[in-house]
Amino acid sequence: MQGYEPVQQNNVQQSNSNTYNNSLSSTLEEPVYETIWRDVKAIGLKVRIVLVPFGNNLNALRDWDLWGPLLMCLTLALVLGAAKSTVDSAAMFAGVFVVVWIGSSIVTLNGQLLGGTLSFFMSLCVLGYCVFPLVVCSIIFYWLNTWYLRLMLVVPACGWSCFASTAFLSGSVPQDRKALSMFPIGLFYVFISWLVLSM
Numbered sequence: 001m002q003g004y005e006p007v008q009q010n011n012v013q014q015s016n017s018n019t020y021n022n023s024l025s026s027t028l029e030e031p032v033y034e035t036i037w038r039d040v041k042a043i044g045l046k047v048r049i050v051l052v053p054f055g056n057n058l059n060a061l062r063d064w065d066l067w068g069p070l071l072m073c074l075t076l077a078l079v080l081g082a083a084k085s086t087v088d089s090a091a092m093f094a095g096v097f098v099v100v101w102i103g104s105s106i107v108t109l110n111g112q113l114l115g116g117t118l119s120f121f122m123s124l125c126v127l128g129y130c131v132f133p134l135v136v137c138s139i140i141f142y143w144l145n146t147w148y149l150r151l152m153l154v155v156p157a158c159g160w161s162c163f164a165s166t167a168f169l170s171g172s173v174p175q176d177r178k179a180l181s182m183f184p185i186g187l188f189y190v191f192i193s194w195l196v197l198s199m
Contacts, residue, residue: 043068050129053164064121069128072135073100076192079138083199096195103191104128107184111173114181118172127185130165131192133157138196150197158193162186 046068073096081093108123116123137157141150166182173181 050164053167064125072131076135080199103188111181114177115174116172126168130161133160154193154197161189
């Protein structure tokens, strides 16, 4: 009987190893442009879900990635950095990058400490994708210098970012702690909106 158990374990380990190797070979053997195109389509789908955060599409963000949030953060940092003088440009780029990633990490940690059920990276993914309306505003504001028009655009964008992120994240936090979890999300997007407005 003892001679049978190691053979059975070895067979299980080999089948697990074969499954793992098959999943790796399916992505390692495909051309690079197919991999990039698949990621671009996934980012586009998630951005569309953020723009229309209703219905059954909310589960698509459960398949998290950090490429989209990185793209949003880099675009926002580049646009805000380009709007400043050459002396302040590097500081603005670094500041925006730090604010987005450290801020979303703190908001995520707060949600988890309050009993949230989402994983850390899934929450980072949702918060990063929901920056998209503010990224669009920053691109528009690069050419639009009228302050009251900027304010009229950034307030709804901030509201939409808050609404979209709370639509995704509110279901993962216990009902009695929902307000404590959603308040930092609002502060996070209001601060980013202020950076966009003051560019």
